[in-house]
Amino acid sequence: MTAPSLxxxxxxxxxxxGLYGALARRHLVRKILxxxxxxxxxxLLLIALPATAxxxxxxxxxxxxxxxxxxxxxxxxxxALALARRVRAEQGRPLLPGDASEAAQGPTDDR
Amino acid sequence: MTADPTVAHWIVGPILLPxxxxxxxxxxxxRARPWLAAAGVLGALLTAALLAAHLxxxxxxxxxxxxxxxxxxxxxxxxxxSLTLVLTTTAIVAAATSYAAAYLHPAPDAPGHPSAAPHFxxxxxFVCAALNAVxxxxxxxxxxxxxxxxxxxxxxxxxxxxxxxxxxxxxxLLVTLVGSMAYLMGVALLYAATGxxxxxxxxxxxxxxxxxxxxxxxxxAGLLLKTALFPLHFWLPPAHASALGPVSAVLSAxxxxxxxxxxxxxxxxxxxxxxxxxxxxxxxxxxxLAVLWGGLQALRQQRLKALVAYSTVAQVGxxxxxxxxxxxxxxxxxWRGVVYLALAHAFAKSALxxxxxxxLRVTGDDTVAALPGAAKRLPxxxxxxxxxxxxxxxxxxxxxxxxxxxxxxxAIAAERWWIAAVLVAGGLLTAAYMFRVLAKALLPxxxxxTRERLPxxxxxxxxALALAGVALGLATSAPLGLIDIGAPPAVAEAAP
Numbered sequence: 393m394t395a396p397s398l399x400x401x402x403x404x405x406x407x408x409x410g411l412y413g414a415l416a417r418r419h420l421v422r423k424i425l426x427x428x429x430x431x432x433x434x435x436l437l438l439i440a441l442p443a444t445a446x447x448x449x450x451x452x453x454x455x456x457x458x459x460x461x462x463x464x465x466x467x468x469x470x471x472a473l474a475l476a477r478r479v480r481a482e483q484g485r486p487l488l489p490g491d492a493s494e495a496a497q498g499p500t501d502d503r
Numbered sequence: 504m505t506a507d508p509t510v511a512h513w514i515v516g517p518i519l520l521p522x523x524x525x526x527x528x529x530x531x532x533x534r535a536r537p538w539l540a541a542a543g544v545l546g547a548l549l550t551a552a553l554l555a556a557h558l559x560x561x562x563x564x565x566x567x568x569x570x571x572x573x574x575x576x577x578x579x580x581x582x583x584x585s586l587t588l589v590l591t592t593t594a595i596v597a598a599a600t601s602y603a604a605a606y607l608h609p610a611p612d613a614p615g616h617p618s619a620a621p622h623f624x625x626x627x628x629f630v631c632a633a634l635n636a637v638x639x640x641x642x643x644x645x646x647x648x649x650x651x652x653x654x655x656x657x658x659x660x661x662x663x664x665x666x667x668x669x670x671x672x673x674x675x676l677l678v679t680l681v682g683s684m685a686y687l688m689g690v691a692l693l694y695a696a697t698g699x700x701x702x703x704x705x706x707x708x709x710x711x712x713x714x715x716x717x718x719x720x721x722x723x724a725g726l727l728l729k730t731a732l733f734p735l736h737f738w739l740p741p742a743h744a745s746a747l748g749p750v751s752a753v754l755s756a757x758x759x760x761x762x763x764x765x766x767x768x769x770x771x772x773x774x775x776x777x778x779x780x781x782x783x784x785x786x787x788x789x790x791x792l793a794v795l796w797g798g799l800q801a802l803r804q805q806r807l808k809a810l811v812a813y814s815t816v817a818q819v820g821x822x823x824x825x826x827x828x829x830x831x832x833x834x835x836x837x838w839r840g841v842v843y844l845a846l847a848h849a850f851a852k853s854a855l856x857x858x859x860x861x862x863l864r865v866t867g868d869d870t871v872a873a874l875p876g877a878a879k880r881l882p883x884x885x886x887x888x889x890x891x892x893x894x895x896x897x898x899x900x901x902x903x904x905x906x907x908x909x910x911x912x913x914a915i916a917a918e919r920w921w922i923a924a925v926l927v928a929g930g931l932l933t934a935a936y937m938f939r940v941l942a943k944a945l946l947p948x949x950x951x952x953t954r955e956r957l958p959x960x961x962x963x964x965x966x967a968l969a970l971a972g973v974a975l976g977l978a979t980s981a982p983l984g985l986i987d988i989g990a991p992p993a994v995a996e997a998a999p
Contacts, residue, residue: 430684441695489670
């Protein structure tokens, strides 16, 4: 396995781990981190995939895309964290509404 | 080429003017903000109308912002599809702006009330600019960035209501971020396969392969999640029902259309050859389930705004019901029908949510059970619900009828009976839940009621939108002519 295709494989793996976390975890900060993991995997794949295909000078377009994507991801994360704080202040727990009512009925470890 | 080459530059107007107004609205005194919003939105509407007037002579317009070449530059496309949607968006946001100004105006400094927050107008304008930018986007990555702007601004507007809207907004935010990541992953695969991000350049460079199929599946899944197609609709009803009246209207009428139009464009312009009949049938089947499920849920809702939100789940299904018809004979009529249905739903749904907002604000109670007496207290608002309902059901002479009729005749001509059956059954379900609302609203109240005095902008802007939905069913030649311009070759060639 060449280095770029290893990066691409790891990128796809990070995306899937992040997707699992976003669906399965209940704590909002864990969900937000999981979405960030998906973003990192996507960015890794964006850089690695064109590199597997072509030799020669590196293509600037994926770098521009990843830089833009990082800016978007940072803004979205900041906003999501601020909103998660408001949700916790409102509901007493950093969980989504459906998860919060389940949690109220039984013991939970807030995962 | 355009007769007047400077007209091409106007394409940035519908994006830049609301963005500029948004930036100014952050700094402007509160009193000036609604006026800035009106100026930004009307400027966008005027530039879009100017472009639309030039389009029949000039043909579809491809514009590179700043002259930067592909793939680093941003490509904007003004064709029939994008300008129809931009005109619809700016017209609806303009009416909703006058509504919102009146809706927020007399608000005292009640805690959590959005007028206390200085952020309503900038976010409102961001949503308008992002919608126009998504519709005009001609490359995959620009579409991603504008979708993120749209998602973040929409969630911000929902969260302004506070209370239960915070949880609903949080869920919407996570859903829209996960959807964006799936979309971007698909874009990464498409770029690796084709070396291009421009929609027109992707189709010829993309050969059928497992990688291409995976890319199409990821892009489509991400967009479907954001469009709330059944069974990915779970986040929509709480988010749309808990937002403020004008916000619900724009979210339900326009924001779900942004990702729908992008799906439509990608399937027919970027990868027409990869869109297999089986995949089209799958989208159509999900659309059929959405029509039935959304309609049945709407019938069961106790709150008016929740009913209208579930109606959106059903109406999104109608749009996807067209996908199996957009291939083969009659595809040109199906294309006209689905775009017409999208704009018919936008006008009817925005009118319904604005009217529901009036009822909630006046009575403080938007349960269906509390509606008796509404026709006497708010005659114009109940009439608006009736007009919008007729368009939603697809009865003549409304725009909803034109869209459904085009789809129905195509389905019958193509002998796709299940699609025709769902189109008719969905119309009956819509009639059932709309008549449930109207029947209650026309009942006399238990206690004596009098006609309410309202700021005129509230009732009349909702009424104007419902009326526009009817007028577009009477004056069809101009919109249909616009929709046809630049219809994708795969659709146009299949025309009889």
